Amino acid sequence: MITTENRVTQLFEQHDDSSKIMSLFLTAGYPDLQACVDLILGFDENGVDMVELGMPFSDPLADGPTIQYSSNVAIEQGITMKKILDIVEQVRKQSEIPIILMGYINPVLRYGAEDFCRDAAEAGVDGLIIPDIPIEESGILTEEAQRYQLPIIYLVAPNTSDERMQKIDQQSQGFVYCVSVTGVTGAREGDEVAQSVQRFIDRVKANITNNPKMVGFGIKSHEDAQRIAADMDGFIVGSALIDTIREHYPEEGWKEQVFAFVRSLKYGTE
Known part of the structure; x- marks a missing residue:
């Protein structure tokens, strides 16, 4: 399913300014394979504009404890790259929500850069975020990603220099992922953090x-x-989503609890 009109590009081109684009990060295979598919389909029906599907890795250096936990659960349940792509294929049977694969370069290289990009594009993936590969070293992936029309999205952080931000802006495709707090992922709070973020x-x-x-x-x-997103085009939520899933799964009605949280993120408290 390789399309010339990329879903991510279309999302930003067609979105009006009345609301912010909301993207959710979900670890592939969490809390289980079928639940992961069901959640993504439900996200599409509850105001989510885009999904980042995390590729679990056994040594996730930049991930906080919440995402590490979800990765460990998925790995223990036997998640593989093929199963990750199967999740995307299952979603694509019912939904056109943009899906970006996010994760470390090791599993991609183990799979093979060309095979990965080809299979990801055919499954219906719309872009890649590989945080541990700097733009200077991305050539091994960039050529194959371009061949299969997969935008590579790069990150900027508070410790990124102005000059490097401009360079990343030139290289990135789709959008730029702005990491508002340096360090591992997770929910933050406090006035000092707020000032730093601004x-x-x-x-x-x-x-x-x-x-x-x-x-x-x-x-x-x-x-x-x-x-935080007042001056941005949109925002991304990951750890808080996974915390909510962890709190309610697998009790009766757990998915509706998660979807209520998702709606509250975009539309306010219900």
């Missing part, structure tokens, strides 16, 4: 001018999203 966002606005800007790492409520 300084970072001001720099992002000045230096990222070619691509849409999505901000993530630390958003856990509608209020967080309004405050």
Whole structure:
């Protein structure tokens, strides 16, 4: 399913300014394979604009404890790259929601860069985020990704220089992922953090001018999203989502609890 009109590009081109684009990060295979498919389909029906599907890895250096936990659960249940792509294929039978694969370069290289990009595109993947491969070393993946029309999305963080932000803006496709707090992933709070985030966002606005800007790492409520993403095109929620799944799964009605949380992120408290 290789399309010339990329779903991510279409999302940003067609989205109006009345609301922020909301993307959710979900670890592939968490809390189990079928539940993962069901969640993504439900996200599409509950205001989610885009999904980042995490590729579990046994040594996730940049992930906080919540995402490490979900990765470990998926790995223990036997998640593989093929099963990750199967999840995307299952979703594609019923949904056109943009799906980006996010994870470390090791599993990609183990699978083979060309095979990975080909199979991902055929499954219906719309882009790649590989946080541990800098733009200077991305050539091994960039050529194959371009061949199969898979945008590579790069990250900027508070410790990224202005010059490097501009370089990443030139290289990134689809959007730029703005990591609002340096360090491992997870929900953050406090006035000092808020001031630091605002300084970072001001720099992002000045230096990222070619691509849409999505901000993530630390958003856990509608209020967080309004405050942190006010000057961005949208926001990304990961750890808070997985915490919510972990709290309710597998009790009766757990999915509706998760979808209620998702709706509250975009539309406010219900």
